[in-house]
Amino acid sequence: MSSKVSPQRRESVEKARQDWIRKLIDLSRRNNLLYYRALKWGTLNLSLEDTERWGALLQGESVALSSFATSLTEDDLLRKVVAIWRRAQANQEEKGLATMFVALGMAGWKASDEGRDSDAPVLLLPVTIELRGHAGTSLAIRRTGVPQANLVLLHVLQTEFSVSISNQAALVPLEGHEEGEVFDPSAVYDLFRKECGRIPGFQIREVAVLGNFAFQKMAMVRDLQESAELLVGNDLIAALAGDSEAKQSIDSKIQNPEPREFDKIPPQSEFLILDADSSQQSAIAAVIAGQSAVIHGPPGTGKSQTIANLVATLAAAGSRVLFVAEKRAALQVVLKRLQQVGLDKIAIDLHGADVSSKRVTEQLSAALSAVRQAVPVDCERMHQQYVERRERLNRHVEKLHRKRRPGDKSVYELQGTLLRYQCEPDIATRWRGPELTKIENAEPARIRDLLRDAGGLASLFLRTDPSPWNGISLADGGAAQRAVDLVASLSSNTWPEFVSSLTSLASLARFSVPKTLNEAQRMYSFLNAVAKTVELYNSELFKRDIQGMIRGLAPGKRGGFRAFWAWCTSGEYRRARKEALGYRIAGKVRASELFAEMTAAEDERIKWIAMSKGSSSPRLLDDYTDGQRKPELAAADVKKLFKLLEQENSDSRTLDEIALLVDALAKDRLTPMKLPRLHDLEKGLYTAGAEKLIEEIRKKQLAAEKWALAFDHCWYSSCLEAAQAEDPDVAGFNGRTHDTFVQEFKDLDRERIQVAAARVRRAYAERAVSAMNQYRAEEYLIRSEPEKKRRHRSIRSLFAEAPHVLTSLCPCWMASPLSVSQLLNATQAFDFVVFDEASQVLPEDAIPAILRGSHLVVAGDRWQLPPTIFFASSDDDDFSDEESNAATGGFESLLDVTCTFMPSWHLNWHYAAETKH
Secondary structure (H helix, E strand, O other): OHHHOOHHHHHHHHHHHHHHHHHHOOOOOOOOOOEOOOOOOOEEEEOOOOHHHHHHHHOOOOEEHHHOOOOOOHHHHHHHHHHHHHHHHHHHHHHOOOOEEEEEEEEEOOOOOOOOOOEEEEEEEEEEEEEEOOOOOEEEEEEOOOOEEOHHHHHHHHHHHOOOOOHHHHHOOOOOOOOOOOOOOHHHHHHHHHHOOOOOOOEEEEEEEEEEOOOOOHHHHHHHHHOHHHHHHOHHHHHHOOOHHHHHHHHOOOOOOOHHHHHHOOHHHOOOOOOOOHHHHHHHHHHHOOOOEEEEOOOOOOHHHHHHHHHHHHHHOOOOEEEEEOOHHHHHHHHHHHHHOOOHHHEEEOOOOOOOHHHHHHHHHHHHHHHHHOOOOOOHHHHHHHHHHHHHHHHHHHHHHOOEOOOOEOHHHHHHHHHHOOOOOOOOOOOOOHHHHHHHHHOHHHHHHHHHHHHHHHHHHOOOOOOOOOOOOOOOHHHHHHHHHHHHHHHHHHHHHHHHHHHHHHHHOOOOOOOEHHHHHHHHHHHHHHHHHHHHEOHHHHHOOHHHHHHHHHHHOOOHHHHHHHHHHOHHHHHHHHHHHHHEOOOOOOHHHHHHHHHHHHHHHHHHHHHOOOOOOOOOOOOHHHHOOHHHHHHHHHHHHHHHOOOOOHHHOEHHHHHHHHHHHHHOOOHHHHHHHHHHHHHHHHHHOOHHHHHHHHHHOOOHHHHHHHHHHHHHHHHHHHHHHHOHHHHOOOHHHHHHHHHHHHHHHHHHHHHHHHHHHHHHHHHHHHHHHHOHHHHHHHHHHHHOOOOOOOHHHHHHHOHHHHHHHOOEEEEOHHHHHHHOOOOOOEEEEEEEOHHHOOHHHHHHHHHOEEEEEEEEOOOOOOOOOOOOOOOOHHHOHHHOOOOOOOOOOHHHHHOOOOOEEEOOOOHHHHHHO
């Protein structure tokens, strides 16, 4: 892969690698590579006087140690050397570190912080101790490699004093420094004295000291120094180094599991060993799909529980997991959860520098035993029952929570809403079918707004307002204004004039004053008829025997030949005709018309006498001509008014009633101006289909503040009843029966989770057996190691020689960031690297562990305190983020930096929050 990476990526990773190495180097006074301190038993000063012996040593010969330590007794020398050797052996076997060196030359300078002055080895010559003799009391020392410059010293000189001496430059003055050749370190001392002459108090003591020289993170530094190509080829590390293509590659693998789909997962494909909510399942599903992810889990969200489920699921799927945490407690919590379900044997605990090979072999022995005891699990029947109950409950949930038309609410929401919107008194209105659709199309929210607006005109809306305008519909402001003007005109002019004229005419004619408008109209019509007759005949006619004239004219009443015949044969006819025409002032007329006019005059005379009770006779009244238009105007305006009032039979109303109505209407000029708004509101409600509700509201006289609630009650009740009619299961739901199914599902779910642990054991056991069958040599090595009583192989050696069987037998390896580098080879032996409490892990500390996997899961709490930079003093400017060129510079923890390019999953609060509450 390294051959395919871009130059930009290689440059970014290399720059970051150098920065990470710089940060990992220990600059505290506990580092004996920078602040050497003689130990009682852990160091041995070697004399430089015997040059011949030194020459032999440098040539690779074994030289008795006593030649270089003449001042010590044999016992003290043996005690010192054995202590040094044992520590070196332990570092080599348990941590993979060669730490036994002869330090040549000690460079020192004045401390700027008034602390202990520096005393740093200049050169480090790798050596080994040989125990000779039957008792192993004869000690010899032998050179095992080429001398090395003290990299910590070179780093400090460069960063603190701007003295640049490379490792290669420091070794150039040595002649014969190759293994087996004699060399003289004096030239190197001179080089340092020359280059460092301006450092206050700088000096070099020409001494030789045997001891173990190491710092805790040396293994991490070694990983970074020796794994340049692996770092470049790892997408995760390249992304951490700031390479955009690597970040895009990780981003392209993002999965977004849909929690609703979890219930569709067959139980035989799921290996959750502990309860998990949807947020935890989402995170696990994303990781299982091959996605690197950040899991945010504050206290109480079940982060450790999620990691335990993730480890078990990955183990069942055949994935190898490296589980890393700075603090042992974080690993122990997950290990305890695995132990509670009998899965602790899938994990091997390597946390801490004190992990011994013996303890690891004991864990391997327990894992082998667990593999042998992993029997097949028969859970098919239980899984079938589980699926059936799950599907049944999910169907109920789907029906309960599915959005339905009309209303776009679920049954659950409708029931909950109805519990909140109780309306007193109860409203019986319900809408069905097209009515519901009409309401929905009109938008319920708009209807609510219309009802709330109508509440401002409650008395008018309910038709209980005392105003005479109550119940009148005026479409707009123009109609309101015309109505007001009409009433004003009637009240001030038309009606008073009409009543005055009517009274006057009745008095002149000695009639009774009409009581109704109909009577008044009939009186005016009668007076009009009399006036027409008086225009044709002298009023004296009404005092004569009109009845006799009518009898005489009767034979010729049809005119024509009969009238001619009557004229010729009847003297009475001729006399009657002559007499009638004698009173006619409008000239002669045909016989038929004359007869009709006489008949009408007789009717008018009779009626007049009746109306005046015989106190007067028909005549043309003096005020009639001036007042004959007034009743017409009054009648027309009254008809307009009554039409406006949507009332009929205005003619039957008494004049007093009309007068009172007109007066009352005229006095209220404010109410009619409100009516157009009321009209619009009512029209909107009617158009929306709310007629039945309005009728019931008016019938029950509901208070205005309850109108919107009443609508909601009717609307949601109608929607709920529609859903019940559509789906019989909703209407026929029985809570007790449902609770029985729920309890059965809970029992099956608990059983499924319990069985899941056994299924995980069986799944990983089958893979372990398969791996042992495939890699026989590794199997033999793993099986034989626990049988040893002593001289166990180192963990690093064991892992290097049997990686396939080891990771199949123990698919989860638990370690600290440091122990990963100390105990495991720098190979990509794991599928997933999982960090817990990542907010406590420095980015540079995490790199070696990330290097060993192909996917990364980072879990932590961003509100947790950031990690303490133990090896850097708080006032050390050399480690400020401003001078860091790496992409991780400026980020306090691994959690912070991975959040910038890896997808995040947030766990929800559950058990801890509820318990606290």
